[in-house]
Amino acid sequence: MAPGMMPRAVIVGVSGRMGQALVRTACELSDLRITGAVASAGSASLGRDAGGLAGLDPLGVAISSDLPAALAAADVAIDFSQPHATRANIAACRAARKPLLVGTTGFAAQVTEAELDAAAREIPLLIAPNTSLGVALLTELVRRAARALPAQFDIEIIEAHHRMKRDAPSGTALALAQAAGEGRGLAPAEALAGRSGARVGPRREGEIGFAVVRGGDIVGEHTALFAGPGEELRLSHRAADRAIFARGALRAALWLLGQPPGRYAMTDIIHEDQSLE
Numbered sequence: 001m002a003p004g005m006m007p008r009a010v011i012v013g014v015s016g017r018m019g020q021a022l023v024r025t026a027c028e029l030s031d032l033r034i035t036g037a038v039a040s041a042g043s044a045s046l047g048r049d050a051g052g053l054a055g056l057d058p059l060g061v062a063i064s065s066d067l068p069a070a071l072a073a074a075d076v077a078i079d080f081s082q083p084h085a086t087r088a089n090i091a092a093c094r095a096a097r098k099p100l101l102v103g104t105t106g107f108a109a110q111v112t113e114a115e116l117d118a119a120a121r122e123i124p125l126l127i128a129p130n131t132s133l134g135v136a137l138l139t140e141l142v143r144r145a146a147r148a149l150p151a152q153f154d155i156e157i158i159e160a161h162h163r164m165k166r167d168a169p170s171g172t173a174l175a176l177a178q179a180a181g182e183g184r185g186l187a188p189a190e191a192l193a194g195r196s197g198a199r200v201g202p203r204r205e206g207e208i209g210f211a212v213v214r215g216g217d218i219v220g221e222h223t224a225l226f227a228g229p230g231e232e233l234r235l236s237h238r239a240a241d242r243a244i245f246a247r248g249a250l251r252a253a254l255w256l257l258g259q260p261p262g263r264y265a266m267t268d269i270i271h272e273d274q275s276l277e
């Protein structure tokens with residue numbers, strides 16, 4: 001990136017709810033310029049202007065399905081598309097040697113941890129199932145609470161989202177369970193137990209269960225419940241507007257531009273911003 005130039009970003013999944021929120025927020029904040037707008041090869045939005053689609057004045061950026069071409073004229077990629085596209089998006093950023101923020105969730109069946117690690121040896125790669133800075137702090141607080149409270153405090157993750165959400169539990173709920181498991185010193189498998197069925201039986205020692213709500217236009221709610229003998233602690237976050245994810249993603253993309261190749265999470269940004277120790 002040339003010194004003094006505004007960083008240039010490609011938005012992947014630009015025709016979606018988050019893609020449009022990113023375009024609107026980027027224009028509002030104006031510390032990052034959108035130079036690429038990518039949708040699927042079969043998208044009804046191909047050829048339209050990314051600004052016009054987001055309800056703004058035209059940006060002069062036509063929506064295309066050619067990520068490699070868009071990357072050639074950009075400094076960083078921000079992906080909020082669909083899980084089936086994640087592997088190809090990572091490969092394109094790797095080939096172009098451009099940093100990538102993956103905000104898409106639910107791609108664990110499509111891309112292995114080893115593949116993510118391999119990509120992160122070549123480019124800065126931020127996997128961010130939730131780009132809200134408040135949720136990044138919540139994740140840290142959950143890790144700390146799980147470490148501090150004795151094992152009699154059962155941990156459950158409760159989440160609620162709008163009726164269109166495709167994956168469940170949410171990527172954020174999984175990340176909170178993982179943070180809680182790490183705080184408790186549990187292996188990931190123990191930390192990710194789910195629960196359903198008439199004969200589920202009593203709660204197993206050390207399991208972290210999920211409760212999932214889907215309905216209406218709920219933007220996103222997450223609570224980590226620590227239920228102990230005679231007392232409960234609840235750590236909660238409620239998103240009221242998709243713009244918080246867009247603001248956090250744009251800030252994270254700017255941060256990512258200054259990082260060497262490696263695998264990053266939103267909590268890395270929180271750690272740099274303020275000491276939690």
Ligand SMILES: NC(=O)c1ccc[n+]([C@@H]2O[C@H](COP(=O)([O-])OP(=O)(O)OC[C@H]3O[C@@H](n4cnc5c(N)ncnc54)[C@H](OP(=O)(O)O)[C@@H]3O)[C@@H](O)[C@H]2O)c1
Pocket residue numbers: 012013014015016017018019038039040041042043044045080081082083084085102103104105106128129130131132245
């Ligand atoms: N990290 C966070 O904080 C956060 C917050 C909210 C949502 N999310 C996640 O972000 C993702 C998008 O959410 P959303 O609510 O915006 O969903 P959405 O409205 O369904 O948008 C996703 C868009 O991706 C496009 N798409 C599909 N295949 C593509 C491809 N190969 N290349 C480029 N674009 C492609 C689709 O549009 P076309 O058919 O027009 O191509 C679709 O409109 C989901 O995984 C969601 O869970 C993350």
